[in-house]
Amino acid sequence: MPKSRIRKKADFTPPPTKQATTIKLTNRSWVAPVMLALFLIGLAWIVVFYVTEGDLPIDALGNWNIVVGFGFIAGGFGVSTQWK
Numbered sequence: 158m159p160k161s162r163i164r165k166k167a168d169f170t171p172p173p174t175k176q177a178t179t180i181k182l183t184n185r186s187w188v189a190p191v192m193l194a195l196f197l198i199g200l201a202w203i204v205v206f207y208v209t210e211g212d213l214p215i216d217a218l219g220n221w222n223i224v225v226g227f228g229f230i231a232g233g234f235g236v237s238t239q240w241k
Contacts, residue, residue, distance in 0.1 A: 185239060192236045199229030 203226035205213050214222060 188236060188240045192233045192240070195229050195233030195236060199226045199231075199233065202226035202229060 202214055203223060206222040206226065211219065211222070215225075218225065
């Protein structure tokens with residue numbers, strides 16, 4: 158049986174190096190402090206409402222004070238979407 162031809166493999170050539178592209182990152186150093194502040198304000202609002210048995214922070218709102226507190230917390234989650 159005849160011998161098969163041996164194919165010579167081409168030498169490995171590495172792919173060409175790509176130029177590094179610069180990524181513009183905006184300064185978002187404000188996001189974390191604002192997010193944490195909104196979380197803490199919302200938590201404090203709800204805690205003060207429960208500790209004072211509904212007299213504070215705003216007596217006229219009644220149980221809607223809980224919604225206001227959770228609104229601050231939801232705002233904190235909304236700001237957290239801007240964090241990179």
